[in-house]
Amino acid sequence: MAKIKKQPRPKAEAPKGFRDYFGTEVTQRKEMLDAIADVYHHYGFEALESSAVETVEALGKFLPDVDRPNEGVFAWQEADEEAKGDWMALRYDLTAPLARVYAQFRNDLPTPYRRYAMGPVWRNEKPGPGRFRQFYQCDADTIGAPSVAADAEICSMLSDTLETVGIPRGDYLVRVNNRKVLNGVLESMGLSEDAGADRDAVLRTIDKFDKVGENGVRELLTKGRLDASGAYIDGVGLSADQAEPVIAFLTSKAADAAGTLANLRAAIGGSAIGAEGVNELETIAELVGVQGYGPDRIDIDPSVVRGLGYYTGPVFEAELTFEILDEKGRARQFGSVSGGGRYDDLVKRFTGQSVPATGVSIGVDRLLAALRMKGRVGGTSRGPVVVTVMDRDRMGDYQSMVAELRNAGIRAEVYLGNPKNFGNQLKYADKRNSPVAVIQGGDEAERGVVQIKDLFLGAKIAESASLEEWKAQPAQSEVSRGDMVSEVRRILAGSES
Incomplete structure (x- = not known):
């Protein structure tokens, strides 16, 4: 009689890219989220807790790879006949579920609808140091408000939030840009919305500005460049003159908002959409200014380019400006802990009608790490x-x-x-x-x-x-x-x- 092989014991370890959180960490996160929720509630936003699972169809084009719905997200195909083989996925962020919720319940919700949401999201991406496949986000959004006053409010609320949780004034900056300004720059270059691959290639290159800098973007827009590993990256193929409007846009930051806006008006040429974007930035600067938020807290900065392919108007990013030491002991700035902007086309996928929307998302784990470094949280919580x-x-x-x-x-x-x-x-x-x-x-x-x-x-x-x-x-x-x-x-x- 053959010997029955024993079933091996399962390994007592978390799956790759996931981790466990124990008492003190959970308590610190909850206290920080409670403080953030208080600010959001103070601004008139209401809580929403949406489903952790959405259909892949609802998540739509905002997946990393729409041609492979099980890539980038944790997805599965329903087997029962009633579901007809629908693909389901754990939510990738908190914004796409909001679009579905608003489209589904819009007749019952007030307009504008102001909501905040907090919870875990899941991304099926390669994990790395400090990069996990499950992490917390904290979002606040306004749907149904076309005025950039809604964007200005998000910026001021973000500033208040950072100070409330323990990031002192002077250690952060909310930086604001506008996708319409970039559209004006592209239009002045002859790259309209229907320019296709060339326009997309320029957008992808601009998105690398914070990594490769001005010279790197110039090389990538033209002939190409060698990366840090020595590999040669082909350029978009523009001439130096064609690339110059993009460089002017990215480097138009001046000593004050008036100077920056003047430089942006020069960069967009005669573009009407570009002028609309500059006017919106000017309005945001005025609105936050009258509330007491100076450029030391909220500033117009055209170098904010991450995610410009997603947003349709103003974009904003909260950057922590204090220095930390990296793993090699080198001083560097902590960097971004929050980002957001206007995305007027997201709900349209469900309703067929454009619905204005703007919002912000805070990276909870990064903000909590920053608070620990500032000594605002840490140590061991007192037991019973x-x-x-x-x-x-x-x-x-x-x-x-x-x-x-x-x-x-x-x-x-x-x-x-x-x-x-x-x-x-x-x-x-x-x-x-x-x-x-x-x-x-x-x-x-x-x-x-x-x-x-x-x-x-x-x-x-x-x-x-x-x-x-x-x-x-x-x-x-x-x-x-x-x-x-x-x-x-x-x-x-x-x-x-």
Whole structure:
């Protein structure tokens, strides 16, 4: 008889590109999201929680590769007859689901519709250092408002959000550009909307500006260039004169908004759509200015080009300007934590009618990492008060104690492991980063008292105290059972100061 081969045990590891988040990380993220939600709510936005799964048809052209619907997203094809083989996918972002929601419920929703959403999104892309396939986004959008006042409001709200969560003024900048200005530049070059491949090639090249700089874009628009690896990248094939309007557009930032706008007007030539875009930028600068948001917080900057192929009007990006050290110890700026803009064609895919929309998305993990670097969050969160168990037959007494602590608003738990070794209970409390342990054996119960052990103070004494001082255990006191809550509260208040 053949020997039955044992099934190998599964590996206890997260799938590639995914990770697990534990207590402190989850708590810090929740606190940051709550603070962001407060700002959004203060601005009049309402919460929306949409489905994590959408049809690939609903996600549409905004997938990385529409010809292969299972590429770029985590997708599957329904097998039952009723679904007729529809492709389903985990949401790639929070914007495409919003377009579907608005199109589906537009008769019941107010116009404009102002919503914010927070949650995980999934991308089936190659993971790398700090780059995961599941991550959190935090979005706010206004649908149905054609005025650039809606875009200006998003910018001011983004500024307020960064300052509220702990990024001080001077450590960030919300930079604003406009896709219509770029359209005007392309139009002046003879590359209209129907120019096809040439126009797309120019757009892809412009999108590399923040990586290769002015000279790199000039080379890629013309003859081509060698990349860092030594490989030669073919250029678009424009002449130097043809490429110049794009360079003028990308480098038109001046000392103030008036100078920048003047340079942009020169770059667009006689283009009507370009002039419309410059006028919108001017209006945004005026609107944020009258609210007190100067160029040190919100600034017109034509070098913001990422995502210009997606947006239809104003675009904005929040960049953190303080320096950090990279993995090689080199100083560099932290970079972007948020981006957004106007996307007036997204809902049209469902309704057939153009619906104005604008919004912003915050990269939650990147913003949280920035807050840690600024020392605004970090360390280990305080654990619960632990009520130890000296006699397992008196579990009811211990549960009564913990209930009393919880009813007083104190985070607490009863030790539910094996109580035989009391030292293990204190080790457990230490691993939980518990501030206080409550101890009551049979003798203490008869006398109506409890022992309150200040674990934080005890740890400090153990680091530097002599043997005699340690034996005296000044971090542990005996109080009456009726004073248990007040004594715990006193210790907790001292540990927070």
